[in-house]
Amino acid sequence: MKYIRIDKAQWAQGLAAAEKAYRLFGPVREGAMLNFAALAPGQAPDLDGLNTRMSARSVVYPQSEILFEYTVDPNDPDGNVLKEAPAPAKPAAAVGIRPCDAYSFLLVRRNFDAPDVKDVYWLRNYEATTFIGLACDHPGSTCFCTSAGCGPYSEQGLDVLLQDAGDAYLAKILTDKGAAFLAAAGWFTEAPADSEGCFSAGKEAAEAKITSTVETDRLAEIPQMALYDANFWEDIAFSCINCGTCTYLCPTCWCFDIQDEVRGKHGIRERNWDSCMFPLFTLHGSGHNPRGQKVQRVRQRFMHKLKYYVDKYGDGIQCVGCGRCIQYCPVNIDIRKVCQLMNRFGQDAACKVA
Amino acid sequence: MIAYTDKIRDIARRLLKDCRVETVIGFRNGSMPMMNEPCFIKNVDDVDHLIWDGNCGINLANYLTNRTDKIAVVAKGCDSRNIVTHIIENKIKREQLVIIGVPCKGMLDKRRIKAMAPGEVTRVVEDGESVRVCGAGFEKTYPRKDMLQANCAVCIHRNPVIYDELVADPVPEQQNVDRYEDVRAIEAMSAEEKWTYFENLLAPCIRCYACRNACPLCYCPTCFVDESTPQWVGKSQNPVDVRTFHFLRAYHCAGRCTDCGSCERACPMGINMRVFTKKLEKEAFEQWGWEAGLSLDQRPPLDTYRPDDPQDFMK
Ligand code: SF4
Ligand code: SF4
Ligand code: SF4
Numbered sequence: 001m002k003y004i005r006i007d008k009a010q011w012a013q014g015l016a017a018a019e020k021a022y023r024l025f026g027p028v029r030e031g032a033m034l035n036f037a038a039l040a041p042g043q044a045p046d047l048d049g050l051n052t053r054m055s056a057r058s059v060v061y062p063q064s065e066i067l068f069e070y071t072v073d074p075n076d077p078d079g080n081v082l083k084e085a086p087a088p089a090k091p092a093a094a095v096g097i098r099p100c101d102a103y104s105f106l107l108v109r110r111n112f113d114a115p116d117v118k119d120v121y122w123l124r125n126y127e128a129t130t131f132i133g134l135a136c137d138h139p140g141s142t143c144f145c146t147s148a149g150c151g152p153y154s155e156q157g158l159d160v161l162l163q164d165a166g167d168a169y170l171a172k173i174l175t176d177k178g179a180a181f182l183a184a185a186g187w188f189t190e191a192p193a194d195s196e197g198c199f200s201a202g203k204e205a206a207e208a209k210i211t212s213t214v215e216t217d218r219l220a221e222i223p224q225m226a227l228y229d230a231n232f233w234e235d236i237a238f239s240c241i242n243c244g245t246c247t248y249l250c251p252t253c254w255c256f257d258i259q260d261e262v263r264g265k266h267g268i269r270e271r272n273w274d275s276c277m278f279p280l281f282t283l284h285g286s287g288h289n290p291r292g293q294k295v296q297r298v299r300q301r302f303m304h305k306l307k308y309y310v311d312k313y314g315d316g317i318q319c320v321g322c323g324r325c326i327q328y329c330p331v332n333i334d335i336r337k338v339c340q341l342m343n344r345f346g347q348d349a350a351c352k353v354a
Numbered sequence: 355m356i357a358y359t360d361k362i363r364d365i366a367r368r369l370l371k372d373c374r375v376e377t378v379i380g381f382r383n384g385s386m387p388m389m390n391e392p393c394f395i396k397n398v399d400d401v402d403h404l405i406w407d408g409n410c411g412i413n414l415a416n417y418l419t420n421r422t423d424k425i426a427v428v429a430k431g432c433d434s435r436n437i438v439t440h441i442i443e444n445k446i447k448r449e450q451l452v453i454i455g456v457p458c459k460g461m462l463d464k465r466r467i468k469a470m471a472p473g474e475v476t477r478v479v480e481d482g483e484s485v486r487v488c489g490a491g492f493e494k495t496y497p498r499k500d501m502l503q504a505n506c507a508v509c510i511h512r513n514p515v516i517y518d519e520l521v522a523d524p525v526p527e528q529q530n531v532d533r534y535e536d537v538r539a540i541e542a543m544s545a546e547e548k549w550t551y552f553e554n555l556l557a558p559c560i561r562c563y564a565c566r567n568a569c570p571l572c573y574c575p576t577c578f579v580d581e582s583t584p585q586w587v588g589k590s591q592n593p594v595d596v597r598t599f600h601f602l603r604a605y606h607c608a609g610r611c612t613d614c615g616s617c618e619r620a621c622p623m624g625i626n627m628r629v630f631t632k633k634l635e636k637e638a639f640e641q642w643g644w645e646a647g648l649s650l651d652q653r654p655p656l657d658t659y660r661p662d663d664p665q666d667f668m669k
Contacts, residue, residue, distance in 0.1 A: 030558060032469050032624055050474075053623065054560070063560065064590035141476055142386075239392040241416070244562030245622040259589050272590050278563075280580045330564050330620035331412060332384035332391040 003191035004171040004182055006162075011169070012044055014185035015095070021184045022130070023088060025059045026095040027052045036097070045096040047164070050140050051322055055251035056101040059094050060125040061108070063248075066270045067121060067258075073265040085268075091128040093181055100143070100320040102131045102157035103150040104251035107309075107318055111254045121271075130181045133158040135199075137206050142323030144212040144336060149316045152210065153203035163202050170195050214336050215343040216317055219310050222345050227307055228299065232341050237298035239331040240277075246325035246333070247275040247301065252318050255281070276300050302338050358406040358456060361521040362428055365454050366401040369426045375452050379417050380404040380428040387478045388464035392417055404428070406521075408480050411461035411503060413616040415439075415570035418446045425451055430458035432505075432614035434514035435647025436570040439610055442650065445573060455517025457525040460499070460506035461615070465624055467501055470494075505615035505628065508533045515648055534636045540629060552597070558623040559596050561589075565627050568620035571607050578602060604630035609638040609656045612647050 006014065015024065019041065026045025027034050036052040036059070039045060066085040073079050094102075105126060112119035112126075136143070136152035145151050155161050159178030162169045170191050173179050182188070247253040257274035260267060274281055277298075282291040291297050309318035319335065326334050366378040381390040382403040390409045394417075395401055406428070414427055415436035429437055434455060440446045467487055468475050477488040485501050487494045508531050513524040543551060563579075566572045579587045579599050587602075588595040604627075611631040618628045638644040641664050642655040655663075 032465070033558075035558070064592070140474055235393075238394050238417075239412075241564065241567035241620070243564035243567045243620065244560070245564050245620075248560050248562050249622060257589060261588055261590070270590055275562075278580070280582070283582075326386065328622040330568055330622070332386055332389040334385040337385065 002173045002179070003195035004173065004187055005165075005189045005191040005195075006169040006171055006182075006185075006187045007189070008167055008169065010187065012042075014187050015039075015044060016042065018093065018181060018185040021090060022093040022181065023090050024093055024095055025056070026097075036094075036101075039095075047096045047134055050136065050138065051098050051101070051143075051324070053324075053328075054249060055104065055322065055324065056094050056097045057104070057108075057251050057253075059092055060105060060129055061122055061254070061273075063273045064270055065121060065272075066268050069266070069268045071266045076265075087124060088128070091130065092125070093130040093132055095132045096134045096162075097131055097158075098136055098322075099133050099152060099154040099156070099158065099161070100145045100148075100150050100322040101251050102133050103145075103154055104157075104320045104322075105131075106157045107252050107320065108254050110313055130160075130177045131158045132160045132162065132178070132181060134162045134164070135202060135206065137164060137202060139206060139210050140323060142212055142326045143210055143321060144214050144323065145321035146207055146210045147213040147216065148319050148321030150320055151203070152206035153199065161199075163199055165198065170198060172199060212321075212323070212336065214317070214319075214321070214339040216306070216310075216339065218343045218345075218347075219306055219317070219339075220314075222307075222342070224303075224307060224311065227342055227345055228303060230342070230345055233295050233299045236302075236333065236338055236341070237295040240294060240298050240333055241331060242277045242279070242294055242297060243330065244273075244275040244277060245328050245330060246335075247277055248273060249324040249328055250319075251322060251324075252305070252320060257281075276304070298333075302335070302342065305335075306339055306342055358521050359404065362404050362406055362454060362456075363401045365519050365521070366395060366404055366426060367398055369452055370395070370398045370401065374424070375426040376423045378404070378426040378428075378454075379414055380454075381406065381410045381412075381414075384409065387475050388462055388467065406456060408460065408462040408485075408498070409464070409478075411615060411619045412568060413570050413614045416568065416616070418451070419570070419573045420445060421450070423450070426454055427451060428454045428456060429514050429517065430456045431509065431512045431514055432458075432612045434516050435511060435612040436614060438516055438647040438650055439612070439654075440570065442654065448650070452519070453514065453517045455514030455520045457514070457520065457522050458506075458509075458512040459525060460502040460509065460512070461619075462498075462501055463503045463506075464619075467496075470496075503615050503619065504536075504626070505613045505618070508535075509613070511612075511645075511648070516650070534632070536629060537633050537636050540633070553593070555625060555627075555629070556593070556596055556600060559600070559625055560623060561591070561596060561599065562622060564620040564622060565617035565625075566603055568616040569607070570614075570616075571610050572603065574606075600627055600630060604634055607631050608634035609642075609644060609654045610646050611635050 024039040026039050028037050029046050033053045034049040035054050036056045068082050068084050070082050112122035139152050155174050159175040161172045255274045256271045258271050260269050283289045305318040369375045378395040382393040383405055384390045388409045392412055413436055414433050441448050471487055472492050473489045475489050479486040483498050485496050485498050510527055510531050587598050618626055644655045
């Protein structure tokens with residue numbers, strides 16, 4: 001494995017060079033919050049905060065994305081032709097993405113890159129993105145990544161992993177894509193020989209700081225219908241206001257809605273994020289809504305992440321442990337508690353969340 | 355606050371034991387600092403889950419809409435005003451309710467407290483007139499009155515206006531409060547300044563609708579933004595659609611909003627969309643001397659006509 005040392009004095013200069021070949025995304029301060037967004041020319045990613053309010057999902061999968069456009073104007077040479085929305089000219093790089101967010105794309109890929117169905121838009125954006133991760137040396141109180149398939153130094157889904165080494169970043173090159181980005185930035189300085197040791201020591205120290213966990217060991221073996229009919233859903237769902245906070249902030253939520261918008265003779269088809277928490281999400285044309293009740297929608301969100309996904313793919317839960325839904329749910333519905341209730345189904349005599 | 359909690363539990367226990375209600379709606383301890391979770395209690399053995407402190411900012415009137423059972427509900431000043439509004443608007447019947455009134459001392463502004471802290475806040479302790487904010491390697495104490503939600507700082511109806519039980523003696527109402535300083539500041543802006551101000555205000559909105567859904571007034575079976583036949587509003591992040599949602603929602607709350615602050619509190623992006631509803635609250639006050647939810651005997655100004663209604667707006 002190759003390690004590069006990036007002096008922080010060369011950081012801005014390197015990013016300026018990389019900007020010529022890449023569209024850069026990263027954590028940016030917007031008022032009181034840190035968000036993951038496109039960097040303005042010359043803007044440095046803000047790497048001091050922990051995770052961003054919105055995940056890095058939108059780099060690959062924007063909240064609103066135009067799929068194609070058309071005009072029915074007979075005088076337009078392109079009249080009555082569906083034109084695919086132009087792909088961005090340059091590839092993208094997500095600089096300072098946290099390991100949990102990078103890992104989330106591997107989970108989401110199962111949906112957009114299935115053996116039988118390929119989502120060309122998602123795949124095009126994903127393949128055009130290089131993921132330059134930053135290891136989390138100071139995980140937060142709601143980070144439970146280590147029990148959700150990744151961790152503060154997880155390399156899954158990353159092309160480069162950076163470690164903050166004071167006056168420099170140590171960069172562990174994980175893929176050719178990662179090497180190409182570092183080359184575009186002009187960062188070539190070989191790191192000191194003990195870099196591998198720095199990473200493993202950093203990993204151990206960071207993992208030791210994770211205080212939050214989820215229990216998932218029994219989820220696969222409990223029968224689906226038994227969990228579906230469990231007696232705790234009403235209690236869990238009561239406070240939920242069915243907003244889109246948990247699903248929109250979550251890096252692993254993938255549901256969308258397709259809309260046509262027309263103005264005069266010109267029209268677009270776009271796709272927008274959608275949420276299983278919204279009643280409209282499942283409303284049929286007939287007027288029937290198979291998930292018309294709040295409790296059904298709340299159950300769906302947790303059953304999908306913690307049971308159906310587990311059963312379908314056999315590779316853990318559809319959650320990377322970023323903690324956003326716990327931090328920002330307006331009524332404090334906590335996936336860790338729900339996961340525990342589900343995992344202990346049939347074991348705990350009392351199913352009390354409080 | 356401990357005294358409030360004990361009293362709420364006593365009342366809940368008595369009401370459930372005497373079968374006066376089937377359900378008690380209140381708050382239980384949250385898993386995060388400055389967060390409590392709305393909950394329902396049906397069983398006498400569970401009443402000790404109920405708690406009260408400065409983190410009960412979600413408006414519980416929201417949980418009463420169209421219920422058919424007999425319910426006891428814990429209500430601070432603004433919740434009680436929304437309960438009045440709910441009763442007037444036929445969303446619940448007075449006879450179904452036992453209102454456990456809480457004289458309110460204001461809710462903590464979790465966003466401000468987090469923003470002021472030098473690191474992640476892991477514990478917040480209310481101690482009489484002060485608030486202790488703790489995290490890894492820091493502990494800070496602030497006067498409680500400086501840490502209140504913006505709407506609580508200018509609240510003039512802290513005591514429940516309608517109740518069947520009261521958990522403590524009424525608290526003194528705040529006097530000489532300037533409720534509309536923020537609205538006047540925006541009114542004083544030029545058209546361009548206003549445009550920029552609103553554009554910036556709503557730029558972070560992700561249309562999660564937490565503001566709408568946390569609001570007890572927003573009970574329409576299908577919100578206009580969710581209508582699909584015909585579809586009134588686009589669903590993308592187009593700023594025109596985002597603004598349409600906010601402006602129209604605010605108008606739908608005109609003369610009904612109690613400035614409980616649930617909407618702002620719920621927003622994951624920290625947007626103060628309250629400025630819209632507050633402007634309309636100010637209008638209702640200045641035009642008709644109206645404050646929402648103070649009386650069961652008066653119709654709200656926008657669903658009634660009085661011959662002496664002001665008509666200066668007709669030009
Ligand atoms: S769980 Fe929380 S964040 Fe998710 S829809 Fe319900 S209230 Fe909103
Ligand atoms: S479910 Fe919650 S903790 Fe898990 S990845 Fe999504 S937002 Fe993060
Ligand atoms: S809660 Fe905030 S982000 Fe969500 S729709 Fe309302 S203003 Fe927008």
